[in-house]
Structure formats: structure tokens, C-alpha cells
Amino acid sequence: MSQKILEARHVNKYFHDPITVQVLNDVSFSLNKGEFVSITGKSGCGKSTLLYIMSTMDTDYQGEILIDGISMSGKQEADLALIRNEKIGFVFQFHYLLNEFSVLKNVMLPALKLGKYPEDELEHRAYEKLRILGIEAEALKKPNQLSGGQKQRVAIARALINDPLIIMGDEPTGNLDKKNSEIVFDIFKELAEVYLQSLLIVTHDNEFASRTNRIIEMEDGRIISH
């Protein structure tokens, strides 16, 4: 029996502006360690909303979220920030790198915040992650000197730096061309298979989804298959 690292229990979510709409309707699912799972569905079915609730960034919901067996209900903002820092790595559709810092520093930022290792050790680890993603040569460049695909790989390295429990992706290939999408998918696949990294990726790209271990399909705020 493999370990449940992420679990949603009867999650409901409403948008109140301009009129009250139910976006998530009694959503329950769980994710085991080492799984590579994708959430698919049409635009507006609530898949991104679910991801942000699972990521602890959105706290306005009913139901319960458990990360690593611990309930996220009633936790303070600072505690949730620490959990995101330590246990969750993010990859978004847009790379969100800070242009003020070098690629290396961008990757190191979450780890510097966590402060688990001394800075030189962190630098070594950041190089390690960049090497896995094949962009160590760009480490000292500024993000705006990189191509779109390279930026997204830096974002993945940043997500990996604290050895998170799970990597969450919101349309990580949405902004990339076919070739770069392929590269990113291969990286995810490798992370899952070689490093046993758990991944939860929201995508509307059915081809991408079909190659993952498990597909959670959503429609109108409900999970219709998983």
C-alpha cells in the first residue's frame, strides 16, 4: 500500500462575484507518492481552481485538504507559506522568473527562504538541478536572456530545489511550442520514473494527459473519472 501524500475530502468552492456560482462540487480524490497525475477538462470546469486549493494558496473553500496526512484547515498564512516552501514545487503556464536575479539565484530563492542548508551547499544543489534539466550553462545569465523553453526549465529547477513532496503544474506547457512541450514532458516523465517525484499537472492537452500515469477528468466542478 503506497502512501497518500495529497488528499481532498469533499471540497466545495463558490465564486460570489457577480453572482454565486459553485465551481467545485464535492470533490474528493487522493494522490499517492510517486504518482504522475494529470487533471484535464474543458476550460472553466474548475481544474485550475482545484489546483490552487490543493496548493494552499486559495483558502476560501469548504471541505478538507490533507498534505502528507496533515490537515490544512485553520492554518495561518505564515504556516501555509512554510508548507508551500517546503513541500510543494510550482510550475505555472508563465515562468514567473525574477529578472533582477540570475538564473542560479532564481532557482536558489525558495531554498534560501527555507534556510535548511548553508548558501554554498545550496548553490551546489541548484547547479545539480540545472544539470538534470540540461541548462547549467545558463546559470549566470539573467532570465530575460533565455528562450521560452529554457525559462520554463529554470522554473522547473526552482520547483525542485527544496526536494518537494509534490510538484504542481498549471498548464506548464501551455505557452510552449511542440518541441519545447515535448522536452518539458520528458523532464516530468524522467522526474517521476527516475527520481520517483510525485506530480500533479493541470492541462487541457489531451495528448499530454494520456501519457501520464493517471488522468483525473473534470466537468462542471465534479470529477467524472479518476
Next chain:
Amino acid sequence: MNFKLIFSIARSLMLARWRQTMVAAFGVTFGIAMFVSLLSFMSGLNDLLDGLILNRTPHIRLYNEIQPTADQPIDMSDTHKSYHNFVKSVKPKQERPEIYNNMAIMNFLKSDNRVLGIAPKITTQVFYNVGVIDLTGAVNGIDVEAENSLFNFQDYVVEGDYIDLKNTPNSIMLGKGLAGKMLASIGDVIQLTTSRGERTQLKVVGIFQSGLQDADNTQSYASIITTQKLLGESVNYITDIQIKLKDITMAPQIAREYGKLFDVDAVDIQTANSQFETGSSVRSIISYAVGITLLIVAGFGIYNILNMMIYEKMDSIAILKATGFSGKDVNRIFTSIALSIGILGGLLGLILGFSLSLIIDQIPFNTASLPTIKTYPINYNPRFYMIGICFSLLTTYLAGYLPSRKASRVDPVIIIRGK
């Protein structure tokens, strides 16, 4: 807390927008520089104007006022206690204006450790004889050395040397206006008549200019011994004892004490010159108000720039929060940006303010009433610099408070989904 990380992020954000940061810092610099130089200048001017009177006024003056006795004999009579008296036209009794037993009083004062120094004095009315005209005026008999050490007598001597007053027998130092009227210069011998009708000839050894026109037109100085001779009095004759205290604020209290103890009239400087205190404090308030206004304007500059920076860096704030920075961390980043601007701008402001003060200190300022002043006065009190830097930190903190709070409340979901 990982302050090193917070500072390094703050620094990078500032460097990325260094032009705006510099503009904000210059706002503070300008405010602080004006604040410091304005206060130094105002305070220098205050000291100068106060010094006009306060420096040469004793903190406490002991003298005998000529006035009728408060307790008239009729009041002391037991038989007439319940009667109402109609005695009118009571006159002061014939009494010399000297302070009795003044040697003992002076010895006592010298041993009182609250007293910085004392200077005995004789004031007497005289007529200066200029041909057929008599000019009314007054001669101040002074202990030349004590007067100089306590009241900077030599600062007001514009011609001659103050010590000649002591070293030359039968010498006098005339006010500038008076000397002009008498056409007297150093070395001349003038004649004056005392209130008792005796004529004396005195040699002019110097001319003083106090800056107070009234005094310069009527007064003159002579040594105590010369004045005693002039009046035909003994060497014990003294009409005033001037006291300078270590702490000027104690003057009213000590004046009351001495008045009772020596049975003389004692007046303190605060009572005698209360209008100067008022003038100084009003000028200080105006300078503080102007300085603080400048800093508040600079504060708005910082507020604007931080707000702009936060709108520009919304994405960065969102990703920092998504990757585990709490609202508090983000708040600290922007607060440290604000404070850095405050410290940098403030320190530059202190330097600029000091330079401005140095420049003002070099501007010529010649006025007939102030013979010792050649340039504009500046008070280099470190207190103004302390207040300046504290204010700059306070205003920048307050200016950064709202924008930092706004940044800390950025909801990463809204920003990230908005793309």
C-alpha cells in the same frame, strides 16, 4: 528570520529601479539638508539675539531698591491694631543704595557651588560735560576681570583694550554713541559731574559698542575703584552684585532664596527678560514646522515610488508568495526598501545640511549693532543631526507602511490566474 535574504531581495529590487530610488532618496536628502541647515541657522540666530541681552545680563542681580518700608511703625503698634490708618505720603527713608555687608555676601556666594561666578558693580548717574552742555548718563563701575570672564566684556570693546580700564588710574570707557557726541577718542580727557555736584576728569582708554543703541548713547564703564573715588565712597561701597549660575533654569528659585537670606532685592534673568525666551521658542517652532513639512513632502515621494514598484513587481510578489514567502516576508522586503531610502537619503542629507551650514557660516553679515559678528551665525548642535536622521527614518517608515502592507496582501492566485 532570514534578514540577509530579505535585504538581498530588497537591494535587487532597488537596483533594478535605481533611478526612481535615487529620486526618492534625493527627496529625503533635500528635506533633511534643509531641516538641518535651517535649524542650525535659526538656532545660531537665536543664540546671537539672546546673547545680545542674556550674555551680558547676570542670572541673578542683587541690589537695594529704593522704596518705602512695607511695615510702617503705625502697623506695629499694638494699641492701634484694630484701627484703620490714614497715613499718606509715606516716603522712603534716607538710605544709601549700597548693599550692606557686601564682602561677607560675596564670600558666601563664592563658596556656593551652584554659582559660576560673581561680579560686583556700582551704577551711578552722572552728567558728561561737553562744553556748556551736560549730557545725562550713567557710569558702571565694574570689576574689569570678573566682568570680562562672566559677560565677555572685551567682545564689545571696539577701540582700545579692556584691561586698560583696570591698569590706567582714573580711566573711562565710553559708549560709541556717547563718544561720538563728545568727539572723544582714546587718550582724550573728559569731564563729568556726579549727582552730588563734584566734577572729575577721566581719561578715555576705549570705546565700546554693545549693540543696544540706548546703552551706547548714555553709558560708560570705569573700574570699581575709580567709581568709588568719583562718588567719594569707601572701598566697601557696592550697589549691585551680579551672579552667574551654572544652571540658568535655577535662577528664579535661587533668587528668592538669596533675597530672603541677605535681605536684599534679587531679580532673576527669566523675570527680567521673559520676552526673549518667547521670541526664541517661536522661531524654533517655525523652523521645526518648515523642516517637518519638507520631510512629509519627501515621504509622499517615497510612498509614490514604492506604490509604483509594487504594481510593477506584482508578478514577482506573487511568485515569492507561491514559493513560500509569507506576507510578513514580503512586507519586510518593501519596508527595508523604504528604510534604505530613508537611511541613504538621510545620511546624504546630513552631509549636505552640514555643507550648507558651512557655506552660510561664510556669508558676510556686518551690522553696526553687532560688532563681534562678521558672518551669519550657525549653531552646529549635533542634536539637530540626531533629530534629522530620526525624522528621516520615521517618515520613510510611515511612507513605506501602507505600500508594504498592500504588497503583503497581494493574492498570488489572482495574479497568476490573471495571466
